[in-house]
Amino acid sequence: MPRTKGSKNLPKTNTNYSTQIAEKQETIASLNTEIVSIQKAIEEQKNxxxxxxxxxxxxxxxxxxxxEKKAKAE
Known part of the structure; x- marks a missing residue:
């Protein structure tokens, strides 16, 4: 009989997806504000x-x- 590969004793985790989603949405919002400020800075630098x-x-x-004036004068 062949052996099973890998451990089958995985820990049981109770994940709260709503808190993870909220954290990721906060991260997305902060990244978006950073991107906007960087784009404004780039536009200013372009100008x-x-x-x-x-x-x-x-x-x-x-x-x-x-x-040219110097050459004509000489």
Whole structure:
């Protein structure tokens, strides 16, 4: 006769699913609020990045025009 694999003496657990569900729902709610705040921060950073890139392009154009003026003067 073949042996059965694994223990068949599993502990009897009385789980309260309603409390576990409530805990998980609280976790979900807090994660959602964190996600929203992170998304707002990302949007703010995107706007800042856009402004910085615009300022960089403007500065590069000014440098290029000054170099052209310098070349013409020489």
């Amino acid at each position: 800042t990045l856009k402004e910085k890139k615009t300022a960089l392009k403007k500065a590069e154009k000014e440098v290029a025009s000054l170099e």
